[in-house]
Amino acid sequence: MSGYILKRTLLAAPLLIIISFMTFALNHLSPLNPAEVVLRSQGVPQITETLIAETEAALGMDRPFLIRYADWLVSCLRLDFGDSYITGTPVWSLLGPALLNTLKLTMVSVIVILALSVGLGILCALKEGRLLDRSVRGVSFFLTSMPSAWLAAMMIWYFSVKLDWLPTSGMDSSAGYILPVTVLTVSYAGIYFRIIRSSMLSQLHEDYTLYARACGLPERKITLRMLKNSMQVAVSVFCMAVPVILGSTVVVESIFAWPGLGALTVNSILGRDFPVIQAYVLVLAASFVLFNTLSDLINAALNPRLRKEF
Numbered sequence: 001m002s003g004y005i006l007k008r009t010l011l012a013a014p015l016l017i018i019i020s021f022m023t024f025a026l027n028h029l030s031p032l033n034p035a036e037v038v039l040r041s042q043g044v045p046q047i048t049e050t051l052i053a054e055t056e057a058a059l060g061m062d063r064p065f066l067i068r069y070a071d072w073l074v075s076c077l078r079l080d081f082g083d084s085y086i087t088g089t090p091v092w093s094l095l096g097p098a099l100l101n102t103l104k105l106t107m108v109s110v111i112v113i114l115a116l117s118v119g120l121g122i123l124c125a126l127k128e129g130r131l132l133d134r135s136v137r138g139v140s141f142f143l144t145s146m147p148s149a150w151l152a153a154m155m156i157w158y159f160s161v162k163l164d165w166l167p168t169s170g171m172d173s174s175a176g177y178i179l180p181v182t183v184l185t186v187s188y189a190g191i192y193f194r195i196i197r198s199s200m201l202s203q204l205h206e207d208y209t210l211y212a213r214a215c216g217l218p219e220r221k222i223t224l225r226m227l228k229n230s231m232q233v234a235v236s237v238f239c240m241a242v243p244v245i246l247g248s249t250v251v252v253e254s255i256f257a258w259p260g261l262g263a264l265t266v267n268s269i270l271g272r273d274f275p276v277i278q279a280y281v282l283v284l285a286a287s288f289v290l291f292n293t294l295s296d297l298i299n300a301a302l303n304p305r306l307r308k309e310f
Contacts, residue, residue: 156168
């Protein structure tokens with residue numbers, strides 16, 4: 001297992017380097033000069049070529065591209081993403097608290113989605129073709145098709161404005177989690193539920209399941225064995241659910257005024273705050289690579305044959 005872990009880590013390292021290089025190149029892909037962004041944020045009334053050249057020299061933009069990239073990459077390893085063009089504060093002091101708040105919302109949502117998806121997936125697989133299975137699938141298709149922005153607005157109007165049961169925004173209390181977590185759960189639970197159901201159905205028709213029933217084994221033991229064999233798909237799905245939801249909370253956080261990455265990212269994009277945007281893209285991309293590697297390691301621990309195939 002240690003050899004497999006080493007191979008997967010070595011495979012992830014060059015991918016992260018490629019991602020970091022593409023992220024750093026965002027500055028050069030934008031038609032707007034970063035030095036001009038800094039001068040505008042400082043309220044400079046008249047921006048001249050001389051001021052732009054002086055600002056570029058102050059920011060180190062006059063150095064060769066690869067040297068700047070190497071310095072930036074080394075700094076990122078120390079969680080030093082530079083300073084914001086708009087506020088002048090270190091990027092990590094802005095990104096760190098926002099990332100923590102988004103992680104709180106993401107992890108609570110993933111736990112709820114995991115519980116619903118696994119529970120309903122197993123139940124519907126065992127009741128395949130019956131009224132319960134058809135009803136749950138129909139409801140999941142309907143809920144998944146709802147735009148999250150519209151659903152969030154409707155829930156705020158009904159539960160917060162009309163009934164006055166829940167807060168409309170903020171994370172000051174546990175009640176503040178209910179509406180945003182519900183919106184994220186409705187958006188994703190139906191998708192992951194169908195994956196778990198499909199995986200369980202594939203196990204229902206395997207030879208070992210038919211043989212176990214023919215031998216008279218208790219249905220509970222058979223179900224547990226099918227669930228264990230379905231875990232390989234479930235682990236891959238739910239490990240990747242964390243970065244997927246982490247990167248898709250922008251709309252929900254904006255609507256519910258959640259102080260996370262959503263509001264920070266939107267404000268940074270509107271203000272052309274490139275250091276914050278670069279840090280966000282790099283952290284999000286790194287989370288995809290990290291959780292993908294983690295899912296491979298967990299699956300290898302569950303199924304030793306995968307270690308030999310790698």
